[in-house]
Amino acid sequence: MPTPKEVFDNPEKYWDFLTSSTAEEFEGQYFDRKEAGRPEESENGCVSKNTLKALKEQVKECVSAFANSNKEGGLLVLGISDNGDFTGVNHLFEEQINGLTKINDLLKNQSASIKFYRPERETKEICLIYVPYTENAICETLGNQPKSWERRGYQNILLDDIQRDRLRRDKKIVSFENQYCSTYDADDLEKRVLNEFSNEYLKDAEYDDYINEKLLYQAGALIKDGNNYAFTNAGFLFFVANPQRIMPWSYIRLLRFEVNNEDRNKRRLPTFEKEFTGSITKQIRDIRTFLKESGFFKLYQKRNPDGGFSEEPEYPYISIDEAIVNAVAHRDYAIQLPIECELYKDVFVVRNGGRILQRDQEVPPEFRLDDKIILNSMPRNPKLIEWLKIMREKGGSAFVRALSEGTKRMRDEMIKLNLPAPLYIVNPAETTLILCSNSAEREAKFAADSGLGATNEFSNLFPLKFILENGNTPEDFFLQQRRKDIISALKNALTSNAWYIEENTLNRLVAHRQRAYIPQNEKVDKIVRFYQGYSFRIYPYWNNFNLMIDLNLQVRNVQNVSKLFRDYPASFFVGKRVLARWQENWYRGNIIRANPKYTNLNIFDFKKEVQVPSNLVIPNLQDSTIEEILNKRKIKFNLSTKIEELSLENKHDAAEIRAEKIQAIAKYLSQDIFKPLIIGGMQIFMEPSPTSLSKSNRAGN
Template structure:
């Protein structure tokens, strides 16, 4: 049998997420299941005329049946699946010409079903039938509907903290009152048939108690001793903390706490000066937390976002499919907001720093820090993002915690001056100029703007300061001493 290189490759290529082999005897309805599953997932290729064991049997001799297979994407898929098909020639073992049919299935932004109204999703080399809940989750992930726009059962405007709305419209410089804002913007509060409807976005952004309606819309932080999670008598959990509130409060609380758990390494640099670097670049782990909160699938009630910190890596787990056309292999460059209203809200509060570009920047910063690139894994309906910790020679390692345990020497002569308190310096500069900007603070403190923003969020979360007015023209107010 004389096979060209393409057919030999298709004969031996492992079946998986984006490739399948089928006999020409497959019926059109069965083929439609694979077409639907691939279109709903990542797209892919189907080689017709090659058996599962790799034997090439071809398609010639039954043109009517092959035409039925070619029409399967129209006749048995709802809506129709976009495909391209080509016939590849080869010579069989008897010296006779034959062909295989290679069908390329395009990835789709739509949710597809077969004629029986069953939805499938490609998982590895299988076409997995979706439950009603999973089907709805996939619809939200593809942007066919946005779950944040769905009305929340039994919620009323009384469940919204109007003071939080007031703070936000000041950031926007919105000229009308808070009730008008809620009723006229983003469909936060609507009326249908005389019934008041409050959206999920309104509750998650401004709710008095969002967890009443979204019980697991919190972030759970777990600190493990060692490099893997253990259970039973070997359970190695050191800390287990939950952060609740609106999505802004959850993000600020989580970031402030995780900051206290990230180690810093101090060592003598090449110029004879001590250098301090963190286990993970601050932007990177903060970006993972922000993305998990703003892009999680809130229609999944049974689980929560988890931030897991091990001795050598950090993992952030978020419920839901990757949204839109985003996949683990293109996540650096393809952007899609599962919850666009929440994303815009966080951008207005400067939590989302680089709209649509944060993941790519995270890859760059990990590379610049000499650390492996982030690793994303879609584990069924949970997205797991992992960062590897900074690795330094033992002779150069010295954590901040270890430094504080050192006993002071009797003579302080020639010792460096004790560093001033970072937050106290910020408060002092705000007292001197309540209208001071982040850029100005960063310049005076000789810190990065991101570092200053983090400290300001921390001070705001703990009720020490607050900001009034628009971002660029407002002022800081000190609420209590630090």
């Protein structure tokens, strides 16, 4: 994709891009376009004042959002509609054009450039507004109560006070590290940390008679507060024994859940939870010791080619360590949430406040740490990182490396175990790092290689057979590229056979049969319904592609917004994801605002706001909220117990029941859905019998 500046400088070259037929092809983090009204829609041939006022607001929001968010800037185009119609701006009077393009009258702290472009042999022209990034200020409206926006995908988000403060920190307008934290008290110090630090800090000094206060002041951990000293935020986090006294969120939380990451929204209580507190060096030391000594991660036994067994860790220790230490060193400590480290069956997730800061450009919202992405970081906490580099482990190694060095090592260690490169998911307020263990596949392989026989973990894999139009079998690489298309074709086939699609992602489909809920009693069924759902994934195993089938109980609220207003205020509904009936079809979206009669919501498929009668809008509610509604309606029903029962969590024969259900649905799919499934001439068949896990039964043996 071109940069905003490239398109601004040469609109002729990128005309096809500017007039893309769908909003998705053009609009996003760096580009937006607006139609400048249509004069033929008004009685006098002029664009109405209300239309112009709304357009001016959109210009204001876009320019502010681009200036505040994008290192590469942003481009707003006036005179092209969402569907790519070239309507131009010539129908606007000069005064109206000036009202839209005199950006200095709308916003401060911006340096937008304006140009007009008329394609060859056309009488109409468009207006292009290029918005460079505002480095050390916030682009905001004029007046005593300025407003500012941030760009997130195709949306401009109005910033509240907390978000504005976060943006000020990200832009280095203010330094959280250097701000006042607490009056200095020598009794608060962690003596071990201070002694280690002073030994290293003064190692090359010509004199070493610094008293503690002077040393800490020179290092930047203390500031003068009148005639006394005071801790900075950085000094308090690093040198105080109990920084949680003032910053209770400044700790590491380690949890384990016995579900896969894709089912995290339905997880139960963690099977393990531990907090690591104290100064940040103590937190790092304590969690390192715990992870080395506790057996928190699995250690696999694998057969060596020349005989005997060796051990292979579930995750490389270095990768885990770098992930956690990077979070400690680079998190935004003003965001009042701890670092959360969550272990699922298939991934390890490290989540910390604050996004990754880059010197030259922003990182994508989601990316893998491979050779295509080079992290050229701008340290969020330069003092903390400097001090951590001064500190030494027992062997003399540094506590922390530069982000680019540490992440490269983390990636390389994952690759050594043939594991995927680390995945980053970044939003303005949070960075999430995901390490994938491929545990299910590895465990099955180790079991087969060691002669332990098959486990029942993979009895839900069903082989797929692919035949091209010429009768040949496609290459694996070709199939890898078509996994999304296969899932999409499966979704369409299920929908045509009266299935309801709960979730549809790149490589996962969750669905259940329509109207096939599991009845309870009349009162309960009016509040909540249970569906036996199934999740489907395309899964490569032993050089074959399979359909992985899992049970997936669906617990669904059936109360519409109008009825829920009996129990909840309007604020409860804002942001809730919903299923809504609009123009004779059901669509997914999220609520913008609601009242008992009408609900305004954003329809995901069309990225537009619509108004729907509230009795046709059904919100997705958490189990705890559904339980709360049952209690408010005085309906005696133990929702948690019922979920456990229907999920087979406590049944002694759960494995057998699960296998029977999966086998039955596999037989149905092989006969009624894969008969065959067709994608662009390629036929796909599914075997009704599961893939064998025994090495002796694999193809070629």
